[in-house]
Amino acid sequence: MIRFEQVTKRYPDGTTAVDGLSFEVAEGELVTLVGPSGCGKTTTMKMVNRLVEPTEGRILLGGEDVAAVDPVRLRRTIGYVIQQVGLFPHRTVLDNTATVPALLGWKKAKARERAAELLDLVGLDPAVHGHRYPEQLSGGQRQRVGVARALAADPPVLLMDEPFGAVDPVVRERLQTEFLNLQATVRKTVLLVTHDLEEAVRLGDRIAVYGQGRIEQFDTPATVLGAPATPYVADFVGADRGLKRLAVTPVTETDLEPAGAGAADGTANGPDGAAAGPGGAVPALALGGSLKEALALLLQHDAGRIAVHAPGDPSRVLGSLTTAGVHRALRRARPELSSR
Numbered sequence: 001m002i003r004f005e006q007v008t009k010r011y012p013d014g015t016t017a018v019d020g021l022s023f024e025v026a027e028g029e030l031v032t033l034v035g036p037s038g039c040g041k042t043t044t045m046k047m048v049n050r051l052v053e054p055t056e057g058r059i060l061l062g063g064e065d066v067a068a069v070d071p072v073r074l075r076r077t078i079g080y081v082i083q084q085v086g087l088f089p090h091r092t093v094l095d096n097t098a099t100v101p102a103l104l105g106w107k108k109a110k111a112r113e114r115a116a117e118l119l120d121l122v123g124l125d126p127a128v129h130g131h132r133y134p135e136q137l138s139g140g141q142r143q144r145v146g147v148a149r150a151l152a153a154d155p156p157v158l159l160m161d162e163p164f165g166a167v168d169p170v171v172r173e174r175l176q177t178e179f180l181n182l183q184a185t186v187r188k189t190v191l192l193v194t195h196d197l198e199e200a201v202r203l204g205d206r207i208a209v210y211g212q213g214r215i216e217q218f219d220t221p222a223t224v225l226g227a228p229a230t231p232y233v234a235d236f237v238g239a240d241r242g243l244k245r246l247a248v249t250p251v252t253e254t255d256l257e258p259a260g261a262g263a264a265d266g267t268a269n270g271p272d273g274a275a276a277g278p279g280g281a282v283p284a285l286a287l288g289g290s291l292k293e294a295l296a297l298l299l300q301h302d303a304g305r306i307a308v309h310a311p312g313d314p315s316r317v318l319g320s321l322t323t324a325g326v327h328r329a330l331r332r333a334r335p336e337l338s339s340r
């Protein structure tokens with residue numbers, strides 16, 4: 001959906017911000033660009049909607065070279081969310097949200113109706129917040145309006161530059177969770193810039209780890225944390241990457257042992273599957289749950305194993321997971337170990 005081909009950007013003062021960048025974001029995929037300040041993340045993003053023009057190379061959007069698309073038209077088909085949000089201070093929240101539909105010539109009533117729908121989707125009550133002005137909102141609420149505005153014209157692509165950077169850690173985590181839920185519904189193709197590794201691995205289907213103007217590794221969070229491609233990446237992801245990997249590595253069937261006699265009573269309950277079975281004997285988790293959830297259950301109960309059941313069907317137990325299974329699962333994301 002978004003394809004960078006050997007893209008280089010040199011600013012007039014001679015700074016090479018990105019150097020021979022090639023990567024691709026699939027339709028419906030969320031890719032995070034992560035790296036230290038000044039490594040070229042924002043420059044990369046701004047070349048997609050032509051706020052910055054590449055010096056060399058090209059960028060294709062749905063197969064079309066963006067250099068051939070009128071920048072104004074291009075920007076109306078790409079949602080853009082930035083840290084400073086950039087809401088118009090003298091327009092109401094509803095009118096801010098309706099900005100792009102209005103520019104696209106929608107009738108006012110229809111644009112407002114759409115804006116109200118979107119505010120609702122990001123967790124703001126249009127009747128309560130719609131008629132306020134941006135300064136009358138909290139930082140987290142403004143950030144939500146920024147996301148609603150970016151989605152208003154239903155663009156296939158979203159660019160997000162440090163979208164949750166301006167709020168405190170608690171609100172930040174809530175916004176991340178909300179955004180993940182939202183993305184599960186709207187399935188946009190998303191390029192999201194952050195300098196925060198935790199955010200990158202939590203949100204990204206894949207993450208691009210930037211060094212100076214270059215991508216050092218482009219892979220799933222579990223692989224980047226489990227098998228850093230270079231010493232730079234290993235250093236960037238840090239010594240506690242083993243712990244971080246637990247949260248981004250799912251439990252799969254190959255990690256399980258047969259449920260066996262007495263291993264599970266097959267009557268696990270709880271909407272998320274993360275609840276102890278009746279009698280408190282063996283705690284249960286749905287397949288696809290994270291190793292972090294699994295380990296938490298293993299540590300919390302004394303059973304030495306947890307029952308793993310089919311997603312959405314707690315009555316169908318697929319097998320049991322032990323600490324040895326957790327270990328195997330962690331090795332799985334490290335090709336150099338699992339091939340031995």
Ligand code: ADP
Pocket residue numbers: 011012013015016017035036037038039040041042043044
């Ligand atoms: P990041 O978003 O990763 O912090 P940027 O893409 O903003 O990085 O910047 C990459 C490099 O390009 C930095 O060295 C920065 O100083 C430089 N840079 C960014 N914008 C300009 C500009 N308009 N003119 C000159 N240099 C720039």
Ligand code: MG
Pocket residue numbers: 041042043193
């Ligand atoms: Mg930046």
